[in-house]
Amino acid sequence: MKRVRPADMTEMYALRADTIDYFFPERDDEVESWAKIASEYGDDVLHLMCGTGEILVGLAKKGFNVTGIDLTESMIYQAEENLEDEGIENFDLIVEDARSFKVGKKFDFIFISTGDFHHFLEQEDINLVLGRIFAHLRPGGAVAIELFQPNDQDFKRPEKRYRPFRETPPGLKVWKVNRSSYHADSQILEIVERLHVEEEGEIVEGEYDIQLQLHTEEQIEHMLKDAGFEDVKHLHKDDLVGEHDSWIVLAKR
Numbered sequence: 001m002k003r004v005r006p007a008d009m010t011e012m013y014a015l016r017a018d019t020i021d022y023f024f025p026e027r028d029d030e031v032e033s034w035a036k037i038a039s040e041y042g043d044d045v046l047h048l049m050c051g052t053g054e055i056l057v058g059l060a061k062k063g064f065n066v067t068g069i070d071l072t073e074s075m076i077y078q079a080e081e082n083l084e085d086e087g088i089e090n091f092d093l094i095v096e097d098a099r100s101f102k103v104g105k106k107f108d109f110i111f112i113s114t115g116d117f118h119h120f121l122e123q124e125d126i127n128l129v130l131g132r133i134f135a136h137l138r139p140g141g142a143v144a145i146e147l148f149q150p151n152d153q154d155f156k157r158p159e160k161r162y163r164p165f166r167e168t169p170p171g172l173k174v175w176k177v178n179r180s181s182y183h184a185d186s187q188i189l190e191i192v193e194r195l196h197v198e199e200e201g202e203i204v205e206g207e208y209d210i211q212l213q214l215h216t217e218e219q220i221e222h223m224l225k226d227a228g229f230e231d232v233k234h235l236h237k238d239d240l241v242g243e244h245d246s247w248i249v250l251a252k253r
């Protein structure tokens with residue numbers, strides 16, 4: 001058995017790129033929610049921190065012009081494969097940092113899904129990301145960020161074992177165990193994750209720490225307003241399609 005300890009965020013995601021999608025349930029409802037929100041603003045959509053591009057695939061199939069940005073090369077390669085496998089020819093995928101990306105166009109709608117915004121721990125980084133988003137939206141365009149609830153009971157569980165939500169191909173076994181602790185004073189959620197991947201008898205175990213900076217509605221609203229956004233709205237379960245434990249903050253440029 002190989003034990004792997006990734007040194008940084010991109011190494012950690014590179015290790016997870018082949019199996020991360022098994023830990024998301026089928027994503028039709030998620031795509032439906034994003035399509036519903038994006039369609040208010042237009043067709044040109046950017047998914048920041050897009051991972052393997054599953055949401056981009058769904059949006060492209062609905063007729064949006066999709067662009068994905070992610071810092072991890074193997075995620076972008078996986079996204080390219082996913083889009084091409086679905087016969088989608090018209091897309092842009094870029095390996096870039098959300099804090100410094102430059103794309104030569106403006107979008108109608110930019111979004112960060114699945115709590116990925118929580119990866120930014122420092123206020124300086126948060127300001128950079130929001131500044132880049134603002135600069136890449138057309139006036140009247142919108143940003144949407146999906147966030148976790150600081151009071152989510154799941155974060156209070158000391159240990160949780162995840163089996164894949166989807167059927168894995170023959171010869172592949174994958175599961176992960178999360179140990180999490182939430183620090184209410186700093187609103188930091190610390191997760192130690194152990195990922196087990198067994199393929200054709202070869203076992204790789206990765207262990208890594210994930211730190212997530214959670215935010216209250218008031219905090220995120222202030223940050224968006226400071227970055228120049230207006231008309232901030234919070235969308236909850238009833239406004240979204242499917243089962244959502246997270247919420248989405250939406251704001252206009």
Ligand SMILES: C[S@@+](CC[C@H](N)C(=O)[O-])C[C@H]1O[C@@H](n2cnc3c(N)ncnc32)[C@H](O)[C@@H]1O
Binds near residue numbers: 049052
């Ligand atoms: C949980 S995964 C993404 C899942 C994806 N949003 C989805 O819905 O399928 C988080 C992603 O954030 C990317 N990431 C982390 N830090 C980043 C940064 N500074 N800039 C751009 N992407 C980043 C990682 O490479 C990883 O692919």
